[in-house]
Amino acid sequence: MSDELKTTDSVDTWLCTVEGAGHDFRPYTYQQYGRQWTSWRCVWCHGVACGNYGAHDPCMRIYHHTEPHQSRSGLEWPIGGTRPDSWAS
Numbered sequence: 001m002s003d004e005l006k007t008t009d010s011v012d013t014w015l016c017t018v019e020g021a022g023h024d025f026r027p028y029t030y031q032q033y034g035r036q037w038t039s040w041r042c043v044w045c046h047g048v049a050c051g052n053y054g055a056h057d058p059c060m061r062i063y064h065h066t067e068p069h070q071s072r073s074g075l076e077w078p079i080g081g082t083r084p085d086s087w088a089s
Helices: 011-015
Strands: 025-032 035-042
Touching: none
Parallel strands: none
Antiparallel strands: 025 035
C-alpha cells in the first residue's frame, strides 16, 4: 500500500494510538486497480479501517489487525467468523 493507506504493518498506525487517543476515521476516496474506492482512513496516521465504507457499523480496527473485529458501537466478532446480528436483543 502507498503512504495514502496504511495497515497494521505500519508503525505509524500503532504510534497514532499509543498514548490512548483513538483513530480519527474519515471517508477517503482513491484510485486502486483502475477503480475509484472510498474507505475509512485515519486523518493522522492514514491507517485504513478493516470495514467497508457504506456498511452499517463496520469494523473500525486498522486493516490486517489480529484482534477480533470491533465496530464503532463496540460489537465484536472473531476474525474469519460471522458477524453477529447487532439488531438482536
